[in-house]
Protein backbone atom coordinates (compact mmCIF):
# COMPACT_ATOMS: atom_id res chain seq x y z
CA UNK A 42 0.00 0.00 0.00
CA UNK A 43 1.58 3.27 -1.15
CA UNK A 44 0.35 6.03 1.16
CA UNK A 45 0.60 9.82 1.11
CA UNK A 46 -0.10 12.09 4.09
CA UNK A 47 -1.53 15.52 3.17
CA UNK A 48 -2.24 18.02 5.93
CA UNK A 49 -2.87 21.64 6.87
CA UNK A 50 -1.78 23.03 10.22
CA UNK A 51 -2.03 26.59 11.55
CA UNK A 52 -0.33 26.19 14.91
CA UNK A 53 1.62 22.93 14.49
CA UNK A 54 -0.44 20.27 16.24
CA UNK A 55 -1.90 18.62 13.13
CA UNK A 56 1.60 18.79 11.63
CA UNK A 57 3.00 16.90 14.63
CA UNK A 58 0.48 14.09 14.10
CA UNK A 59 0.95 14.11 10.30
CA UNK A 60 4.72 13.73 10.65
CA UNK A 61 4.21 10.95 13.19
CA UNK A 62 1.87 9.05 10.82
CA UNK A 63 4.23 9.48 7.85
CA UNK A 64 7.14 8.21 9.95
CA UNK A 65 5.15 5.17 11.11
CA UNK A 66 4.21 4.39 7.50
CA UNK A 67 7.55 5.52 6.08
CA UNK A 68 5.59 7.40 3.43
CA UNK A 69 5.59 10.75 1.62
CA UNK A 70 4.05 13.83 3.18
CA UNK A 71 2.75 17.12 1.79
CA UNK A 72 1.84 20.26 3.74
CA UNK A 73 -0.81 22.66 2.43
CA UNK A 74 0.10 26.34 2.75
CA UNK A 75 -2.07 29.45 2.69
CA UNK A 76 -1.55 32.19 0.17
CA UNK A 77 -2.95 34.85 2.53
CA UNK A 78 -1.68 35.03 6.13
CA UNK A 79 -4.03 33.98 8.96
CA UNK A 80 -2.11 35.79 11.69
CA UNK A 81 -3.85 37.75 14.43
CA UNK A 82 -7.47 38.15 15.39
CA UNK A 83 -8.53 39.04 11.83
CA UNK A 84 -6.91 35.84 10.55
CA UNK A 85 -8.77 33.88 13.23
CA UNK A 86 -12.12 35.48 12.37
CA UNK A 87 -11.56 34.89 8.65
CA UNK A 88 -10.74 31.22 9.37
CA UNK A 89 -13.98 30.76 11.33
CA UNK A 90 -16.06 32.47 8.63
CA UNK A 91 -14.44 30.52 5.79
CA UNK A 92 -14.98 27.18 7.50
CA UNK A 93 -18.50 27.91 8.69
CA UNK A 94 -19.58 29.13 5.24
CA UNK A 95 -17.70 26.40 3.32
CA UNK A 96 -15.42 28.84 1.49
CA UNK A 97 -12.44 27.66 -0.53
CA UNK A 98 -9.48 30.02 0.02
CA UNK A 99 -6.56 30.02 -2.38
CA UNK A 100 -3.75 27.66 -1.35
CA UNK A 101 -0.17 27.45 -2.61
CA UNK A 102 0.48 25.02 -5.44
CA UNK A 103 1.17 21.55 -4.05
CA UNK A 104 4.14 19.45 -5.19
CA UNK A 105 2.95 15.84 -5.05
CA UNK A 106 0.45 14.20 -7.40
CA UNK A 107 -2.01 12.19 -5.24
CA UNK A 108 -2.84 10.03 -8.27
CA UNK A 109 0.43 8.17 -7.71
CA UNK A 110 -0.73 6.81 -4.33
CA UNK A 111 -3.07 4.02 -3.25
CA UNK A 112 -4.26 5.87 -0.14
CA UNK A 113 -4.25 9.59 0.69
CA UNK A 114 -4.41 10.29 4.44
CA UNK A 115 -5.82 13.79 4.96
CA UNK A 116 -5.22 15.72 8.20
CA UNK A 117 -6.99 18.88 9.34
CA UNK A 118 -7.54 20.96 12.45
CA UNK A 119 -11.24 21.37 13.29
CA UNK A 120 -12.38 24.93 12.60
CA UNK A 121 -15.91 26.08 13.45
CA UNK A 122 -17.00 22.42 13.86
CA UNK A 123 -15.82 21.65 10.33
CA UNK A 124 -12.64 20.93 8.35
CA UNK A 125 -10.19 23.82 7.99
CA UNK A 126 -11.02 25.78 4.84
CA UNK A 127 -7.67 25.15 3.05
CA UNK A 128 -8.37 21.39 3.26
CA UNK A 129 -11.70 21.96 1.51
CA UNK A 130 -9.84 23.67 -1.34
CA UNK A 131 -7.37 20.78 -1.62
CA UNK A 132 -10.08 18.09 -1.53
CA UNK A 133 -12.21 19.91 -4.09
CA UNK A 134 -9.23 20.36 -6.44
CA UNK A 135 -7.95 16.80 -6.08
CA UNK A 136 -10.94 14.53 -5.43
CA UNK A 137 -10.73 12.98 -8.88
CA UNK A 138 -7.04 12.20 -8.36
CA UNK A 139 -7.54 10.30 -5.10
CA UNK A 140 -8.30 6.60 -5.01
CA UNK A 141 -8.77 5.62 -1.35
CA UNK A 142 -8.77 8.13 1.51
CA UNK A 143 -8.48 8.19 5.31
CA UNK A 144 -9.03 11.23 7.56
CA UNK A 145 -7.62 12.52 10.82
CA UNK A 146 -8.19 15.73 12.74
CA UNK A 147 -6.98 17.56 15.80
CA UNK A 148 -9.29 19.77 17.88
CA UNK A 149 -9.98 21.21 21.30
CA UNK A 150 -12.94 18.91 21.78
CA UNK A 151 -15.77 18.97 19.25
CA UNK A 152 -16.66 19.07 15.57
CA UNK A 153 -14.85 15.97 14.31
CA UNK A 154 -17.99 14.15 13.15
CA UNK A 155 -19.19 17.01 11.00
CA UNK A 156 -15.69 17.65 9.68
CA UNK A 157 -15.31 14.00 8.61
CA UNK A 158 -18.77 13.91 6.99
CA UNK A 159 -17.96 17.03 5.00
CA UNK A 160 -14.56 15.64 4.01
CA UNK A 161 -16.28 12.49 2.78
CA UNK A 162 -18.77 14.56 0.79
CA UNK A 163 -16.18 16.85 -0.83
CA UNK A 164 -13.70 14.04 -1.59
CA UNK A 165 -16.58 11.88 -2.89
CA UNK A 166 -14.93 8.94 -1.19
CA UNK A 167 -15.81 6.92 1.92
CA UNK A 168 -12.75 6.89 4.24
CA UNK A 169 -11.00 3.63 5.11
CA UNK A 170 -10.59 4.97 8.66
CA UNK A 171 -10.98 8.19 10.68
CA UNK A 172 -9.06 9.42 13.71
CA UNK A 173 -10.01 12.38 15.92
CA UNK A 174 -7.54 13.60 18.53
CA UNK A 175 -7.91 16.34 21.12
CA UNK A 176 -5.01 18.67 21.88
CA UNK A 177 -5.09 17.33 25.46
CA UNK A 178 -4.64 13.73 24.25
CA UNK A 179 -1.69 14.77 22.11
CA UNK A 180 -0.04 16.71 24.93
CA UNK A 181 -0.41 13.65 27.18
CA UNK A 182 0.96 11.43 24.37
CA UNK A 183 -2.22 9.36 24.40
CA UNK A 184 -2.39 9.70 20.63
CA UNK A 185 0.48 7.27 19.98
CA UNK A 186 -1.66 4.17 20.59
CA UNK A 187 -4.57 5.67 18.65
CA UNK A 188 -2.34 6.45 15.66
CA UNK A 189 -1.16 2.81 15.60
CA UNK A 190 -4.78 1.59 15.64
CA UNK A 191 -5.67 4.09 12.89
CA UNK A 192 -2.85 2.85 10.66
CA UNK A 193 -3.78 -0.78 11.28
CA UNK A 194 -7.39 -0.05 10.36
CA UNK A 195 -6.33 1.70 7.15
CA UNK A 196 -4.17 -1.29 6.16
CA UNK A 197 -6.88 -3.82 7.04
CA UNK A 198 -9.64 -1.98 5.17
CA UNK A 199 -7.35 -1.34 2.20
CA UNK A 200 -6.72 -5.09 1.88
CA UNK A 201 -10.47 -5.76 2.07
CA UNK A 202 -11.31 -3.14 -0.58
Ligand SMILES: Cc1cc2nc3c(=O)[nH]c(=O)nc-3n(C[C@H](O)[C@H](O)[C@H](O)COP(=O)(O)O)c2cc1C
Pocket residue numbers: 049050051052053054055056085086088089117118119120121122123147148149150151152176
Ligand atom coordinates in the same frame (compact mmCIF):
# COMPACT_ATOMS: atom_id res chain seq x y z
C1 LIG B 1 -10.33 29.34 13.51
C2 LIG B 1 -10.35 28.22 14.52
C3 LIG B 1 -11.54 27.56 14.79
C4 LIG B 1 -11.56 26.48 15.68
N1 LIG B 1 -12.74 25.80 15.90
C5 LIG B 1 -12.72 24.70 16.71
C6 LIG B 1 -13.92 23.92 16.88
O1 LIG B 1 -14.98 24.18 16.32
N2 LIG B 1 -13.86 22.82 17.71
C7 LIG B 1 -12.71 22.47 18.37
O2 LIG B 1 -12.73 21.48 19.10
N3 LIG B 1 -11.56 23.19 18.20
C8 LIG B 1 -11.54 24.28 17.39
N4 LIG B 1 -10.38 25.00 17.20
C9 LIG B 1 -9.14 24.52 17.84
C10 LIG B 1 -8.28 23.70 16.86
O3 LIG B 1 -9.03 22.72 16.17
C11 LIG B 1 -7.15 22.96 17.59
O4 LIG B 1 -6.42 23.86 18.37
C12 LIG B 1 -6.25 22.24 16.61
O5 LIG B 1 -5.57 21.19 17.28
C13 LIG B 1 -5.23 23.18 15.98
O6 LIG B 1 -4.46 22.46 15.02
P1 LIG B 1 -3.14 23.09 14.38
O7 LIG B 1 -2.17 23.34 15.51
O8 LIG B 1 -2.63 22.04 13.46
O9 LIG B 1 -3.51 24.35 13.66
C14 LIG B 1 -10.34 26.08 16.33
C15 LIG B 1 -9.16 26.79 16.06
C16 LIG B 1 -9.15 27.82 15.15
C17 LIG B 1 -7.85 28.54 14.85
